[in-house]
Amino acid sequence: MQIYVCVKHVPDSAANIHMIDNRNIDDSVPFLMNPYDEHAVTEAAALKKQIPDSEIIAMCLGKKDAESTLRSALAMGADRGVLVETDDMCDSMTTARALHAAIIRDGGADIILTGKESIDSEGMQTQFRVGALFDFPVVTNAASLEITNDKARVSCELAGGRIRTYELTLPCVIGAGRGLNTPIYPTFPDVVKSRKKSIETVARSQLDVSDAPGSAKIISMTPLVQKRNPRKINGTPTEQAAEIIRILRQEAKVLS
Amino acid sequence: MKQAGIVIEMENCRVKETSLGMVTLAGRTADSLTALVMSGISDDITDHLSAHGVHTIVDLSLPDAPEIRQNPAVQATAVVHAARKLKLDRILGLSSPEGKDLLPRVAALLDAPLIMDCVDADLNTGTATTSQYSGKMMAKIQLTGEILMFGIRPNAVLPESKPVPAKTVAMTMDAVVPENISLLSWDEADTEGRQSLAEADIIIAGGRGLKNKNNFSLIFDCAEKLNAAPAASRVAVDEGWVPYAFQVGQTGEKVSPQVYIACGISGSIQHFAGMKTAKMIIALNKDENTAMMANCDYQVLGDLFEILPEIMRQL
Numbered sequence: 004m005q006i007y008v009c010v011k012h013v014p015d016s017a018a019n020i021h022m023i024d025n026r027n028i029d030d031s032v033p034f035l036m037n038p039y040d041e042h043a044v045t046e047a048a049a050l051k052k053q054i055p056d057s058e059i060i061a062m063c064l065g066k067k068d069a070e071s072t073l074r075s076a077l078a079m080g081a082d083r084g085v086l087v088e089t090d091d092m093c094d095s096m097t098t099a100r101a102l103h104a105a106i107i108r109d110g111g112a113d114i115i116l117t118g119k120e121s122i123d124s125e126g127m128q129t130q131f132r133v134g135a136l137f138d139f140p141v142v143t144n145a146a147s148l149e150i151t152n153d154k155a156r157v158s159c160e161l162a163g164g165r166i167r168t169y170e171l172t173l174p175c176v177i178g179a180g181r182g183l184n185t186p187i188y189p190t191f192p193d194v195v196k197s198r199k200k201s202i203e204t205v206a207r208s209q210l211d212v213s214d215a216p217g218s219a220k221i222i223s224m225t226p227l228v229q230k231r232n233p234r235k236i237n238g239t240p241t242e243q244a245a246e247i248i249r250i251l252r253q254e255a256k257v258l259s
Numbered sequence: 260m261k262q263a264g265i266v267i268e269m270e271n272c273r274v275k276e277t278s279l280g281m282v283t284l285a286g287r288t289a290d291s292l293t294a295l296v297m298s299g300i301s302d303d304i305t306d307h308l309s310a311h312g313v314h315t316i317v318d319l320s321l322p323d324a325p326e327i328r329q330n331p332a333v334q335a336t337a338v339v340h341a342a343r344k345l346k347l348d349r350i351l352g353l354s355s356p357e358g359k360d361l362l363p364r365v366a367a368l369l370d371a372p373l374i375m376d377c378v379d380a381d382l383n384t385g386t387a388t389t390s391q392y393s394g395k396m397m398a399k400i401q402l403t404g405e406i407l408m409f410g411i412r413p414n415a416v417l418p419e420s421k422p423v424p425a426k427t428v429a430m431t432m433d434a435v436v437p438e439n440i441s442l443l444s445w446d447e448a449d450t451e452g453r454q455s456l457a458e459a460d461i462i463i464a465g466g467r468g469l470k471n472k473n474n475f476s477l478i479f480d481c482a483e484k485l486n487a488a489p490a491a492s493r494v495a496v497d498e499g500w501v502p503y504a505f506q507v508g509q510t511g512e513k514v515s516p517q518v519y520i521a522c523g524i525s526g527s528i529q530h531f532a533g534m535k536t537a538k539m540i541i542a543l544n545k546d547e548n549t550a551m552m553a554n555c556d557y558q559v560l561g562d563l564f565e566i567l568p569e570i571m572r573q574l
Contacts, residue, residue: 016510020395168442223398227390233555
């Protein structure tokens, strides 16, 4: 089975983000694999154990330094990597076209895994666009995945622990959620082995990518700081509770 | 003339308040508002929508069989069909759990740009304001294309009354039931009567300060009394005190309630990323020197094991 995992190179979730102008962030912060994509790579590795003659190809659209995220995917169990290199900021319509073209060029997928969203642009949609370009079925926020023959049975999480279970015909696209598994933490030998695996670089401009009929472009960006001035609620627990209730009723008007 | 189609979500056969808020937002910049309803239309639905500015109410006429009408892939084809037939050039829906599984499907089928989790949108200019970098940044985004799509964060705008005359239209379509994706089973909305995190007015969240799984029931009990949604920080989830579905933060749910009550939560950068757009934050902690206590509207220094039971007693 050909398993493709699309991963994204994003700023570390613990990093403070600063702007260098009104559109671009200071990218000197550490970048890592998008956390949801770690679940996708981990699931791919589990599938390969189940279906041994599988190949896992990690694919990433990004700048040259995104190679380090592909290297992490290799350490977590991917067999080889493909970097679709571009210096451009790509919206999801452009990204999906590039990934689609790169997967076709590479050979074609039986299953495509990726994270349910990226923690930088938070678009939540690239998996659906890749699916539509291939005409493959798509599910997102997957919490369990079972493959038998040419079918995938996937449970997906809605809010509050609610579950929807789907049956998809392969090939299909799965957006991994946090409930899917616990990400593999590569051991030192895994890391050493991964250094011998290959990463191929393809320029996005070399791919046969059609122009998207629309776009989404950042025109300005500002840090979201909401400076609040805390007022103290003092007194005994009884008095504090009474004041909280008063605030909920009279100020916030959320309690009758 | 901007023709906006708005995907309406229902709860207990009524239009969700958050959907009405989205109608209000759309009405500020669109010329005509068309509500796309998937559940069939009742007088109550018509009244609520027209009272908030909807001009046309469309019954998407989905098939009766629940496993077909609940399948988001089927719903997406119905929305696409309506968009084309009614020549809508703007499509809005909630960035709710259901919306996250529906709107991107519609966008992919239409090959139209979509911004999810918008806190504001100008349908006339095609711009949207949304969070990026996990809530650390607010970005203004320009969309271009024939049809532009916006996923609106629940509670971003509260509903305002704007009565207009409305007409109802039933779509006739042969539902395309996709062969490659079928819905086998699904949980109905909120079986335990709990508020959904994304849409609750009040959220009461617990963190490390709850100390263990048993104590966490205090958050659930208090939530029930306040008609609030219970939530948790990542620590509480990783410790196994509550399921992941309750997590607020960078890799959890992003919420904008009217009031966020943070109990024993220190306030990591990742937690703030999920809740800093709350209208009001009340922080309860026995330690004054936490990020949450420094960046809230009301600071309650004290023992949550005394204060929370007291709140329940007084309600």
